[in-house]
Amino acid sequence: RKEVEQDPGPFNVPEGATVAFNCTYSNSASQSFFWYRQDCRKEPKLLMSVYSSGNEDGRFTAQLNRASQYISLLIRDSKLSDSATYLCVVRAHMNYGGSQGNLIFGKGTKLSVKP
Amino acid sequence: NAGVTQTPKFQVLKTGQSMTLQCAQDMNHEYMSWYRQDPGMGLRLIHYSVGAGITDQGEVPNGYNVSRSTTEDFPLRLLSAAPSQTSVYFCASRGTNQPQHFGDGTRLSIL
Numbered sequence: 001r002k003e004v005e006q007d008p009g010p011f012n013v014p015e016g017a018t019v020a021f022n023c024t025y026s027n028s029a030s031q032s033f034f035w036y037r038q039d040c041r042k043e044p045k046l047l048m049s050v051y052s053s054g055n056e057d058g059r060f061t062a063q064l065n066r067a068s069q070y071i072s073l074l075i076r077d078s079k080l081s082d083s084a085t086y087l088c089v090v091r092a093h094m095n096y097g098g099s100q101g102n103l104i105f106g107k108g109t110k111l112s113v114k115p
Numbered sequence: 116n117a118g119v120t121q122t123p124k125f126q127v128l129k130t131g132q133s134m135t136l137q138c139a140q141d142m143n144h145e146y147m148s149w150y151r152q153d154p155g156m157g158l159r160l161i162h163y164s165v166g167a168g169i170t171d172q173g174e175v176p177n178g179y180n181v182s183r184s185t186t187e188d189f190p191l192r193l194l195s196a197a198p199s200q201t202s203v204y205f206c207a208s209r210g211t212n213q214p215q216h217f218g219d220g221t222r223l224s225i226l
Contacts, residue, residue: 034214043205043217044158087158089215102148102173103215107157
């Protein structure tokens with residue numbers, strides 16, 4: 001099982017749609033969780049951290065289920081500018097298996113929002 | 116505040132040539148990392164450093180060397196370039212328990 005797995009995508013949705021991305025992680029010692037956004041031929045940029053209680057930032061809502069080792073990202077009222085690849089990222093505890101708290105990236109899910 | 120600066124942005128090498136990709140950050144971050152990103156493979160960790168004078172191998176270290184003589188700089192060296200090292204390389208840095216900040220990337224082609 002890969003350490004971080006995401007929906008394969010691509011997701012093609014019309015403007016205004018609600019879209020959900022799912023991610024599972026295999027390392028139960030994972031302690032920090034993030035969603036990054038990567039535009040074509042650009043560097044990944046932090047979209048939002050994911051907290052245990054769930055968190056919202058405008059049209060974006062992130063959820064974490066530690067028992068199921070599952071993370072989600074919901075985008076409401078999709079905009080053309082939301083078109084990008086969304087990366088699920090986890091970080092294990094500093095002292096777990098010599099990982100030094102390195103980030104593990106999923107392969108990403110591509111989203112295309114159409115007019 | 117420049118953040119993470121990578122140079123060059125583009126480079127073409129011949130097989131067997133050596134080169135150094137430069138990375139500098141001005142945020143006084145302890146952690147610095149190098150990743151490569153290939154189609155269908157996602158971001159893979161090459162080497163990382165948890166502070167000046169300390170480096171360690173990531174998932175795909177073969178063919179690459181790093182050093183961390185200062186907090187600010189973390190160069191990545193290709194000793195003898197191979198076509199399999201054609202990729203997009205990203206340098207990143209972060210503070211303790213903070214999210215990662217990435218440089219703009221270096222697109223490297225090995226002929």
